[in-house]
Amino acid sequence: xxxxxxxxxxxxxxxxxxxxxxxxxxxxxxxxxxxxxxxxxxxxxxxxxxxxxxxxxxxxxxxxxxxxxxxxxxxxxxxxxxxxxxxxxxxxxxxxxxxxxxxxxxxxxxxxxxxxxxxxxxxxxxxxxxxxxxxxxxxxxxxxxxxxxxxxxxxxxxxxxxxxxxxxxxxxxxxxxxxxxxxxxxxxxxxxxxxxxxxxxxxxxxxxxxxxxxxxxxxxxxxxxxxxxxxxxxxxxxxxxxxxxxxxxxxxxxxxxxxxxxxxxxxxxxxxxxxxxxxxxxxxxxxxxxxxxxxxxxxxxxxxxxxxxxxxxxxxxxxxxxxxxxxxxxxxxxxx
Numbered sequence: 001x002x003x004x005x006x007x008x009x010x011x012x013x014x015x016x017x018x019x020x021x022x023x024x025x026x027x028x029x030x031x032x033x034x035x036x037x038x039x040x041x042x043x044x045x046x047x048x049x050x051x052x053x054x055x056x057x058x059x060x061x062x063x064x065x066x067x068x069x070x071x072x073x074x075x076x077x078x079x080x081x082x083x084x085x086x087x088x089x090x091x092x093x094x095x096x097x098x099x100x101x102x103x104x105x106x107x108x109x110x111x112x113x114x115x116x117x118x119x120x121x122x123x124x125x126x127x128x129x130x131x132x133x134x135x136x137x138x139x140x141x142x143x144x145x146x147x148x149x150x151x152x153x154x155x156x157x158x159x160x161x162x163x164x165x166x167x168x169x170x171x172x173x174x175x176x177x178x179x180x181x182x183x184x185x186x187x188x189x190x191x192x193x194x195x196x197x198x199x200x201x202x203x204x205x206x207x208x209x210x211x212x213x214x215x216x217x218x219x220x221x222x223x224x225x226x227x228x229x230x231x232x233x234x235x236x237x238x239x240x241x242x243x244x245x246x247x248x249x250x251x252x253x254x255x256x257x258x259x260x261x262x263x264x265x266x267x268x269x270x271x272x273x274x275x276x277x278x279x280x281x282x283x284x285x286x287x288x289x290x291x292x293x294x295x296x297x298x299x300x301x302x303x304x305x306x307x308x309x310x311x312x313x314x315x316x317x318x319x320x321x322x323x324x325x326x327x328x329x330x331x332x333x334x335x336x
Contacts, residue, residue: 004247055092
């Protein structure tokens with residue numbers, strides 16, 4: 001990955017996100033090597049956010065010391081749930097106690113920008129268990145949380161098993177109730193629901209992820225990574241052996257797609273609608289030179305009537321009901 005990174009000759013980045021796997025599975029010396037080589041030629045004064053994903057079962061004090069000694073300023077912990085039985089069921093190696101220890105040690109080391117991932121609507125999960133998870137998450141006193149539903153996030157490892165009827169997931173009306181409860185409790189605790197699955201205290205929004213939802217360009221590095229550079233969406237070789245061979249041969253990419261204007265506009269809507277702030281009609285027209293009203297006027301009017309979009313002259317943004325049905329709403333903006 002370092003060799004691929006160096007091949008782009010990147011001197012300046014606003015954000016850097018190390019994850020999409022769990023980098024803390026590396027040993028402390030390996031982690032130190034990775035962080036030093038990724039940042040040694042970067043203009044760190046331009047780097048606003050450097051996030052690393054961590055598994056609570058892997059993050060010991062030696063690795064936290066490596067993070068503290070690097071440019072990392074944000075840590076995202078894959079908590080998933082506080083329920084030990086469910087952690088085992090979904091194949092996670094950590095226990096509830098590991099979560100508390102990690103958060104305590106990260107704070108002790110001076111990290112204040114900490115995020116956790118939680119999954120709700122897990123197999124056989126009850127409303128009471130969701131309430132308990134939310135209470136425990138809030139007790140951590142951290143500024144960012146990402147909450148994903150197994151039903152809403154179709155790419156999860158459980159989806160095929162669910163389709164075959166092997167996982168008794170909560171029904172959609174109970175899931176909607178869970179979603180509403182989470183939003184209400186987190187808002188009460190001072191969190192802003194700034195994106196479908198993301199909540200933050202003021203100023204602690206994930207700058208890296210906001211870049212995705214703003215449909216900005218980014219480099220994707222490593223086995224199976226995806227990137228978007230100069231209007232080209234690409235995907236790297238994977239698994240790791242194929243990726244290493246491809247880097248050795250001088251091109252890590254397995255596919256490249258030059259997006260058409262239609263595809264760029266659809267992505268602008270699909271990604272931008274995930275944000276609470278939505279999509280700016282003016283910015284859309286400046287970016288693509290197309291009349292927003294001409295393209296989407298009728299679609300927007302229809303979705304407002306259904307209570308899925310907020311009436312707004314300048315922005316296209318979803319209601320809470322719309323956010324729950326996120327992809328269903330976004331699909332309406334795919335042009336024939």
